[in-house]
Amino acid sequence: MSDPLMVEVRGLAREYRHGDFPVAALNGVDLAVRRSEIVGVVGPSGSGKSTLLNMIGGIDRPSRGSIVVDGIELGRLDERRLAEYRLKKVGFIFQFYNLIPTLSALENVELPLSLAGMDKRKRIERARSLLERVGLEARLDHTPDQLSGGEQQRVSVARALSNDPAVILGDEPTGDLDSKSAEALMELIVSLRDEQKTTFVLVTHDPIVVARCDRSLSLRDGRVVREIPKGEGSRFADSQRATMDGLY
Amino acid sequence: MSSLSMASRNLRRRKARTILTVSGIVVGVALIMVLLALTEGTATQTNGLIREILPAQVTIVNATTPTGSGAGIRALFSSGYNLNQSTVAEIAGLGGVYAATGQLSSTAYLNGQTVLLAGIDPSSYPLATNGLSIQSGTSLSTAPSDQVVISDTLAGQLSISVGSRVTLGPNSTGGAPYTVVGTFSSSTTFLDRSVYIPLSNAQGIAGEQGKVSEVYVKVVPQENASTVAAEIQDKVAGVRVVTSTNIATAVSSLTGTLTTVFAVIGFVALLAGGFGVANTMIMSVAERTREIGTLKAIGARSSQVLKIFIGEAFLIGVVGGAAGVAIGAATSLLLSSLGGGAGAGGLGRGARLFSGVLAPAITPELVLLSLALGIGVGVVAGIYPAWRASRMDPAEALRHV
Structure with a gap:
C-alpha cells in the first residue's frame, strides 16, 4: 500500500491502579493504520479496546509506548496541545451518539468548528454541507430528541468530519442501532473512505461492522491476539451470527 | 455556538x-x-x-420635658412643660446669640377642626428661625392683631383662602374671629395642620400667659452653634438645649x-x-x-x-x-x-x-x-x-x- 501511515502505535501499555495493585488494560500493543483504511478492533469486554481508542484519541495517556498520529507524537503534547489535537486531528463517534441535547443537528456539527474559532457564516456553510453529505439536509434544525438513532449517529459522523481530521475513532458506533441503520452507517463510512480517503478505527462487537472493515484486530487481555482479514470478517457477518466469539 | x-x-x-x-x-x-x-x-x-421640625439652629425647651426614645421630637409639641417668656430675653443677651424668639405650641380648634397652634413673635421670629415660606398673602404683621397664617394643605382641606374669616379657640365650639392673611407651603406632613398667630393671642387661647414652649436661637457665625448651645445649657437654669445634631442622632x-x-x-x-x-x-x-x-x-x-x-x-x-x-x-x-x-x-x-x-x-x-x-x-x-x-x-x- 502506498498510502502514508496515519496512526502508528508501538509497545503501547496502560496500567490502572486498582487499590495497591496495578492492573494492565493494555500490555504492549502495536498497530499501524494507513490513510483511508478502515480498521476494526474486536475483543471481549475488558480486553482493552476502548482504552486503545481513548489513547489514540488523546483523552487518555499511555503508561508506556508511543502513539504517532499524522506525524504528531502524542506523548509530547501538554494538556492544551492535546485539546487542540483532539479538535483538529481526530473525530469521535460514540455508541450513544453523545450529541449535545440542547443544540440542533446543525449546531452540533458547528460546535467543533466554533471551538476552532471559525467564523459563523463559514461554519454554518460547512456544517450544512457535511449534513447534506450524510443525508440529513432535511433535519438541520432538529434537536437530537427529534431524530432517530440512525440519524443521530449520522449527525455525529458529520460532527466528527467537521475539522477534517486525520482519523475518525468509533467506539461501538453501531452498538445502539438496529441492523438496518447499522448497515446504512457502514455504507456511509465506506463511501466517505472511498471519496475522501478518511481513515477509521472502529471498536466494535458488531459483525456488520467487522464485515466492512479492511481488517480487524482481535484484542484479549491487553494484547493483539489475531488479525482478521476482510474476507474472514465478512464470512462471519454473512452467517448472521449474533455473537462473535469465534473471532476472538 | x-x-x-x-x-x-x-x-x-x-x-x-x-x-x-x-x-x-x-x-x-x-x-x-x-x-x-x-x-x-x-x-x-x-x-x-430636621430643618422642617426644627426651624432654627438651636432649640431650647424646659428641662423637665420628657425624654426617651423619640420623645425629643414629640416633646416639642406637648404642652405643660413651658418656660417663662423672660427666658427669651435672657438667652438673647448671651454672647454669640444673633437672635432669639419664643414660640408657644399647643393645640386649638380652627372652624371646629383640631389644629397645631403656634404662637410666634412676628418681629423676632424671622430673625431667629428660617421663617415661614409664605405661599400666598403675607406673614403676620408685627402689630398686635387677629391675624392667622395657615398651611396651604389645611387651607385646601377647609376651603379657606387669604382673606377668609375663621374662628379660632380652645374648644371645638366658639372662639374668636381671625382673618387669614397668608398661607405657607407645608412641604412635609409635619406642618400640614399648623396655624400661626401672634404669641400673646396663643397664650390667651392656651391659658398660658407669659409662657413659651420653645425658644429658637440663631447663632452667627453658624459654626459656633454647638458652643453657644453648650453655653446656654450652662448659664440658663431649667432648660434643655436641642440642636439639629441631637435630633439627627x-x-x-x-x-x-x-x-x-x-x-x-x-x-x-x-x-x-x-x-x-x-x-x-x-x-x-x-x-x-x-x-x-x-x-x-x-x-x-x-x-x-x-x-x-x-x-x-x-x-x-x-x-x-x-x-x-x-x-x-x-x-x-x-x-x-x-x-x-x-x-x-x-x-x-x-x-x-x-x-x-x-x-x-x-x-x-x-x-x-x-x-x-x-x-x-x-x-x-x-x-x-x-x-x-x-x-x-x-x-x-x-x-x-
Missing part, C-alpha cells in the same frame, strides 16, 4: 429548577435594594426633615435599626441564594458529566468548558439581579406610598413622620449596584462547580452513564 447561548439553553432545559434557583437571588437582591434605597433616601431626607438611630435588620436579612438571603446557585450548578455538572466528556473529547479546552458553566451562573445572576431590582424598586415605592396614605391624627402624624423618614430613593447607581450584586453572587457561586466541570477527565466522564 457561543458559551452564553449554550448556557442559556441549558437553563431553559430545566425551567422549574432554574426559576427556583433564580428566586434565591431575586429575594436577596430585592431586600438589599430596599435596604440601600432606604439608606440613600434617609440620608437626603433627614436633613430636610435620634432619627438615624431609629432608621439605623431598620437598616440593620434589612441588611442582615438581605445578606443572609443573598448568601442562601448563592448556595442555591452553587447547589444547582453542582447538580447540573454531575448530570452532564457525559456531555462534558464529549465536549472535551471533541476538542473543547478546559477554559472553554469553564466558560460555558460560568456563563450559566452569570445568566442566573443577571436574571435574578434584574428581577430583584424590579421587585426591590416596586417594594421601595410601595413603602413610600404607604406613608403618604396614613391619617393625620395624633398617631397618624407620628406614623407619617416616620414614613417621611423612610423615603427610599432609587438612583441609577443603586440599580447598577444591586444588579452587580446579583451577578456577582451568581458568578462566585458558579466558580467551584464550573471549575470541577473543566477539570473532568474526559475518558472517565465518557464512561459515566
Whole structure:
C-alpha cells in the first residue's frame, strides 16, 4: 500500500491502579493504520479496546509506548496541545451518539468548528454541507430528541468530519442501532473512505461492522491476539451470527 | 455556538429548577435594594426633615420635658412643660446669640377642626428661625392683631383662602374671629395642620400667659452653634438645649435599626441564594458529566468548558439581579406610598413622620449596584462547580452513564 501511515502505535501499555495493585488494560500493543483504511478492533469486554481508542484519541495517556498520529507524537503534547489535537486531528463517534441535547443537528456539527474559532457564516456553510453529505439536509434544525438513532449517529459522523481530521475513532458506533441503520452507517463510512480517503478505527462487537472493515484486530487481555482479514470478517457477518466469539 | 447561548439553553432545559434557583437571588437582591434605597433616601431626607421640625439652629425647651426614645421630637409639641417668656430675653443677651424668639405650641380648634397652634413673635421670629415660606398673602404683621397664617394643605382641606374669616379657640365650639392673611407651603406632613398667630393671642387661647414652649436661637457665625448651645445649657437654669445634631442622632438611630435588620436579612438571603446557585450548578455538572466528556473529547479546552458553566451562573445572576431590582424598586415605592396614605391624627402624624423618614430613593447607581450584586453572587457561586466541570477527565466522564 502506498498510502502514508496515519496512526502508528508501538509497545503501547496502560496500567490502572486498582487499590495497591496495578492492573494492565493494555500490555504492549502495536498497530499501524494507513490513510483511508478502515480498521476494526474486536475483543471481549475488558480486553482493552476502548482504552486503545481513548489513547489514540488523546483523552487518555499511555503508561508506556508511543502513539504517532499524522506525524504528531502524542506523548509530547501538554494538556492544551492535546485539546487542540483532539479538535483538529481526530473525530469521535460514540455508541450513544453523545450529541449535545440542547443544540440542533446543525449546531452540533458547528460546535467543533466554533471551538476552532471559525467564523459563523463559514461554519454554518460547512456544517450544512457535511449534513447534506450524510443525508440529513432535511433535519438541520432538529434537536437530537427529534431524530432517530440512525440519524443521530449520522449527525455525529458529520460532527466528527467537521475539522477534517486525520482519523475518525468509533467506539461501538453501531452498538445502539438496529441492523438496518447499522448497515446504512457502514455504507456511509465506506463511501466517505472511498471519496475522501478518511481513515477509521472502529471498536466494535458488531459483525456488520467487522464485515466492512479492511481488517480487524482481535484484542484479549491487553494484547493483539489475531488479525482478521476482510474476507474472514465478512464470512462471519454473512452467517448472521449474533455473537462473535469465534473471532476472538 | 457561543458559551452564553449554550448556557442559556441549558437553563431553559430545566425551567422549574432554574426559576427556583433564580428566586434565591431575586429575594436577596430585592431586600438589599430596599435596604440601600432606604439608606440613600434617609440620608437626603433627614436633613430636610430636621430643618422642617426644627426651624432654627438651636432649640431650647424646659428641662423637665420628657425624654426617651423619640420623645425629643414629640416633646416639642406637648404642652405643660413651658418656660417663662423672660427666658427669651435672657438667652438673647448671651454672647454669640444673633437672635432669639419664643414660640408657644399647643393645640386649638380652627372652624371646629383640631389644629397645631403656634404662637410666634412676628418681629423676632424671622430673625431667629428660617421663617415661614409664605405661599400666598403675607406673614403676620408685627402689630398686635387677629391675624392667622395657615398651611396651604389645611387651607385646601377647609376651603379657606387669604382673606377668609375663621374662628379660632380652645374648644371645638366658639372662639374668636381671625382673618387669614397668608398661607405657607407645608412641604412635609409635619406642618400640614399648623396655624400661626401672634404669641400673646396663643397664650390667651392656651391659658398660658407669659409662657413659651420653645425658644429658637440663631447663632452667627453658624459654626459656633454647638458652643453657644453648650453655653446656654450652662448659664440658663431649667432648660434643655436641642440642636439639629441631637435630633439627627435620634432619627438615624431609629432608621439605623431598620437598616440593620434589612441588611442582615438581605445578606443572609443573598448568601442562601448563592448556595442555591452553587447547589444547582453542582447538580447540573454531575448530570452532564457525559456531555462534558464529549465536549472535551471533541476538542473543547478546559477554559472553554469553564466558560460555558460560568456563563450559566452569570445568566442566573443577571436574571435574578434584574428581577430583584424590579421587585426591590416596586417594594421601595410601595413603602413610600404607604406613608403618604396614613391619617393625620395624633398617631397618624407620628406614623407619617416616620414614613417621611423612610423615603427610599432609587438612583441609577443603586440599580447598577444591586444588579452587580446579583451577578456577582451568581458568578462566585458558579466558580467551584464550573471549575470541577473543566477539570473532568474526559475518558472517565465518557464512561459515566
